[in-house]
Amino acid sequence: MQTTQPTHTTAPRKPEGPEEPGRATGRRRALPWTVIAVWVLVLLAAVPFAGKLGDVKRDTAVDYLPASADSTQVAKDQAALPGGDTTDLVLVYRRDGGLTAADREAAAAQVARVVDRHATVQGRAPRAIPSRDGSTVMYPVALTGLTDETERADAVKDVRAELADHPKGLSVQVGGQGALRADSQEVFASTDGTLMFATVGVVAVLLILTYRSPLLWLVPLVVVGAAAMASMAVVYGLVQGFDLVVTSMSSSIMTVLVFGAGTDYALLLVSRYREELRRHRLPYDAMRAAVRGCGPAVLASCGTVAAGLLCLLAADLNSSSGLGPVGAVGVVCALAAMLTLLPAVLVLLGRRVFWPLIPAYGSEPRARRGLFAAMGSSAGRRPGTVLVAGGALLGALALGILNLPGDLKQADTFTERPESVVAMQTLADAYPESSSQPISVLARSERAGDVLDRAGGTKGVERAERGRSGGGWTEIDVYAKAPPQSAGERDTIHALRDGLHRIQGADAHVGGASAQELDLEDTNSRDRAVVVPLVLLAVLLILAALLRSLVAPLVLVVAVVAVWGAAMGLGGLFFEPVFGFAGIDPGLPLLSFVFLVALGVDYGIFLMHRMREESLRGADVAEAAVTALRTTGGVIASAGLVLAATFAVLGSLPLVMLAEMGFVVAVGVLLDTFLVRTYLVTSASLLLGRWVWWPGALSRRPAAPGAVAPRRAVPADRG
Known part of the structure; x- marks a missing residue:
C-alpha cells in the first residue's frame, strides 16, 4: 500500500520567540527550580492536613441518605433524643434441634451483664423473643450515649467479646443495624491503605511497561503522589471551612481519580514532549512546545471531568452530592501537578530520563506501520x-441491562459475610413471619399517643412500642408482620406514612433501615432525571468551546453514552451469574454514567483535538483523522489501560457497591x-467529512490540493 507523509514536517525547528540568549538561558534554568520549590512548600504545608482527612470522614446513615427524605429526618431527630443516636443490636442465640434450659439461662445471664455494662434506652430491660420452633431466641438491645461511629464500633466489639463464652453447640451472634454499621466501619477503615497500595502498584507496573525505562516511570508516579497529597489537604480544608461531607466512598473514588486522571495527563504530556525533543535542541523549549500543543486538550479533559462531577451537587442524595466537589478537587490537583511539577522535573532531568530510548535532536522516529495505522486503514476502507x-x-451488549439484579439489600452489601449479616440470615430463617428490626417513627410528644394508636392499628403492623422522649419528640418502634426489606414490609411503610402524616400537629416521620432503602431508590430515580441532563449539557459546552464545532461534540457524547449502556449491560451478564452479587447499588447507574461520560470523553478530546x-495545517478530514489516530493511538491506549486498571482496583x-463501580467504569x-x-x-468522522467541524470555519474550508483519500493511502506509522 502506498504511504504518504503527513502534511506537516517533523524537521527540527528553531526555538520560538525573540528572547536574548543570556536571558533565555537564565529563565530556562530558574523556572523549573522555582516551580519545584513552590511545590515543596505546598507539600510541606499539605502533609499535616492530609493526614487528618481520615479523622473527618463521616459514614453515618445520614451521610448516605437523601437530604429531604422522611427517613433522613428521623435519623437526625434520633441523634437529638436523650442518649443520642441509638446503636440497635439484636443478640441471637440458636441451637439446632432446640434450645435447652441451660441455653436460656446462659443467654439471660449474658444479656444481663451486657445491660449492666452498657447504657440502654431509658433503662428498659431487653425482652426475650423466642422463635416458634424453639431453636432461637433474640434479645433486642439499644445502646445509647455513644457519640461517634468509632465509639459505636468499639461498643459492638465489646459486646461480641462478652458473648464469646457460651455453652458448646450454642451459636451466639450479634446482629441489628448497629452491628451492621460497625462491620461497615471496620471495612471502610481498611479501604484507604489497601486502595492506595494497590493503585500505586498497578500504575507503577503499567508505566514501566509503557515507557520501558528504569527511571522515567517513577517521575509521573511521584508527581501524581504529590497531587494526591495536595488534594487530601484541600478537601480537609473544605471540610473545616464549609462543612463539606466526605465519606469513605468519596475519599476512595477521589484516590482513584487522582491516580487515573493524573497518569493519563502525564502519558499525553510525556508523549508530546518526546516528539518535541526531536525538534528542539533544549529540553526547556521542547517542553514549552509540548505544553502548548497538548495543554488545551488536557485542560478541556480536566474541565469535562470536573464539570461532570460538580453536576452531582444537584443530587438530593448526600453521598452523591458530597462526591462531586471531592472528586473535582482531585482531578484539578492532578491537572495542576501534571502541567507544572511534571514539566519542571522532566526539564531538569533532561533527555537521559528516557534512557535507553533517548530521543535525539534532529532524529526521526523509526518509520513503521503500526497497529493504529492499520486500525485507521480498516476504518477508512468501509467506514x-x-x-x-x-x-x-454496543447495542447487543446493552441488552444485558435486562439481566441486572434488583436493588442491593443491606445484607448483601459485603463481598464477604460479616457476623451481622449472618445474624440477619439466622433471624430471617427463625422468624419468617415477622420483622426483627423496628420501623422508627418520630412524632411530637403531645400527639405521641394518637400516633402510637394509629401505628399499632395499621395494616401489616404486628406491634408498636413507645420509646424515648425528649426535646418535644417521642420515638415509637413499630414492628411489621413481614420480614425485613420484603415487599410486605414496604407496603407497611407506605401505609404508615399515609396514615401518620394525616394526624394534625404530630409532624410524624417514618424511618429506619428499610425506610431508608425505600427512600434511596426513589431519590436515585429523581437524581438521575436531574443530573444526567446537566452532565450532558456541561460536557457538550466544553467540547464545543474546544473544538469550535457542534457536530464533533455530539459524536463524542453519543459515543460515550453508548459505551455506558454497553458497560451496564456487561454488568448484567457478570454481576449475579459470575460474581454472585445479589443486587446493584441504587446509585450505580448515576455515578457510573457521570464517570464514563466525563472520563470517556477525555480520549475523544485527545483524538479530536x-x-x-492536522486540519488547521491543511490536511483533509480523512488524512487528519488517520494521522490523529496514528499519533495519539498508542498514548491513549496506554492511558485507557491505566484508567481502567485503577478503577478495577x-x-x-x-464492598459490593465499589466492586460494581470499578467493573462498570473499567x-x-x-x-x-x-x-x-x-x-x-x-x-463517523470519515463519513461526515468536513461537516464534522460544523458550524466552525473548518467546515467551510475546501480540501487541500492533493489530499489523499482514506481508501487509498494511510500515513506511515511514525510512532
Missing part, C-alpha cells in the same frame, strides 16, 4: 460498515479506548 457493526455490537490540529475492596473505559474511539469515532 459505514464499521460504524453500523460497532453500533450493533489532534485531528483539528476498586474490585479488590470488600469495562466502559476499555470499550471506549479500543472500540469506540479507534473505530466508531474515526468512521
Whole structure:
C-alpha cells in the first residue's frame, strides 16, 4: 500500500520567540527550580492536613441518605433524643434441634451483664423473643450515649467479646443495624491503605511497561503522589471551612481519580514532549512546545471531568452530592501537578530520563506501520460498515441491562459475610413471619399517643412500642408482620406514612433501615432525571468551546453514552451469574454514567483535538483523522489501560457497591479506548467529512490540493 507523509514536517525547528540568549538561558534554568520549590512548600504545608482527612470522614446513615427524605429526618431527630443516636443490636442465640434450659439461662445471664455494662434506652430491660420452633431466641438491645461511629464500633466489639463464652453447640451472634454499621466501619477503615497500595502498584507496573525505562516511570508516579497529597489537604480544608461531607466512598473514588486522571495527563504530556525533543535542541523549549500543543486538550479533559462531577451537587442524595466537589478537587490537583511539577522535573532531568530510548535532536522516529495505522486503514476502507457493526455490537451488549439484579439489600452489601449479616440470615430463617428490626417513627410528644394508636392499628403492623422522649419528640418502634426489606414490609411503610402524616400537629416521620432503602431508590430515580441532563449539557459546552464545532461534540457524547449502556449491560451478564452479587447499588447507574461520560470523553478530546490540529495545517478530514489516530493511538491506549486498571482496583475492596463501580467504569473505559474511539469515532468522522467541524470555519474550508483519500493511502506509522 502506498504511504504518504503527513502534511506537516517533523524537521527540527528553531526555538520560538525573540528572547536574548543570556536571558533565555537564565529563565530556562530558574523556572523549573522555582516551580519545584513552590511545590515543596505546598507539600510541606499539605502533609499535616492530609493526614487528618481520615479523622473527618463521616459514614453515618445520614451521610448516605437523601437530604429531604422522611427517613433522613428521623435519623437526625434520633441523634437529638436523650442518649443520642441509638446503636440497635439484636443478640441471637440458636441451637439446632432446640434450645435447652441451660441455653436460656446462659443467654439471660449474658444479656444481663451486657445491660449492666452498657447504657440502654431509658433503662428498659431487653425482652426475650423466642422463635416458634424453639431453636432461637433474640434479645433486642439499644445502646445509647455513644457519640461517634468509632465509639459505636468499639461498643459492638465489646459486646461480641462478652458473648464469646457460651455453652458448646450454642451459636451466639450479634446482629441489628448497629452491628451492621460497625462491620461497615471496620471495612471502610481498611479501604484507604489497601486502595492506595494497590493503585500505586498497578500504575507503577503499567508505566514501566509503557515507557520501558528504569527511571522515567517513577517521575509521573511521584508527581501524581504529590497531587494526591495536595488534594487530601484541600478537601480537609473544605471540610473545616464549609462543612463539606466526605465519606469513605468519596475519599476512595477521589484516590482513584487522582491516580487515573493524573497518569493519563502525564502519558499525553510525556508523549508530546518526546516528539518535541526531536525538534528542539533544549529540553526547556521542547517542553514549552509540548505544553502548548497538548495543554488545551488536557485542560478541556480536566474541565469535562470536573464539570461532570460538580453536576452531582444537584443530587438530593448526600453521598452523591458530597462526591462531586471531592472528586473535582482531585482531578484539578492532578491537572495542576501534571502541567507544572511534571514539566519542571522532566526539564531538569533532561533527555537521559528516557534512557535507553533517548530521543535525539534532529532524529526521526523509526518509520513503521503500526497497529493504529492499520486500525485507521480498516476504518477508512468501509467506514459505514464499521460504524453500523460497532453500533450493533454496543447495542447487543446493552441488552444485558435486562439481566441486572434488583436493588442491593443491606445484607448483601459485603463481598464477604460479616457476623451481622449472618445474624440477619439466622433471624430471617427463625422468624419468617415477622420483622426483627423496628420501623422508627418520630412524632411530637403531645400527639405521641394518637400516633402510637394509629401505628399499632395499621395494616401489616404486628406491634408498636413507645420509646424515648425528649426535646418535644417521642420515638415509637413499630414492628411489621413481614420480614425485613420484603415487599410486605414496604407496603407497611407506605401505609404508615399515609396514615401518620394525616394526624394534625404530630409532624410524624417514618424511618429506619428499610425506610431508608425505600427512600434511596426513589431519590436515585429523581437524581438521575436531574443530573444526567446537566452532565450532558456541561460536557457538550466544553467540547464545543474546544473544538469550535457542534457536530464533533455530539459524536463524542453519543459515543460515550453508548459505551455506558454497553458497560451496564456487561454488568448484567457478570454481576449475579459470575460474581454472585445479589443486587446493584441504587446509585450505580448515576455515578457510573457521570464517570464514563466525563472520563470517556477525555480520549475523544485527545483524538479530536489532534485531528483539528492536522486540519488547521491543511490536511483533509480523512488524512487528519488517520494521522490523529496514528499519533495519539498508542498514548491513549496506554492511558485507557491505566484508567481502567485503577478503577478495577476498586474490585479488590470488600464492598459490593465499589466492586460494581470499578467493573462498570473499567469495562466502559476499555470499550471506549479500543472500540469506540479507534473505530466508531474515526468512521463517523470519515463519513461526515468536513461537516464534522460544523458550524466552525473548518467546515467551510475546501480540501487541500492533493489530499489523499482514506481508501487509498494511510500515513506511515511514525510512532
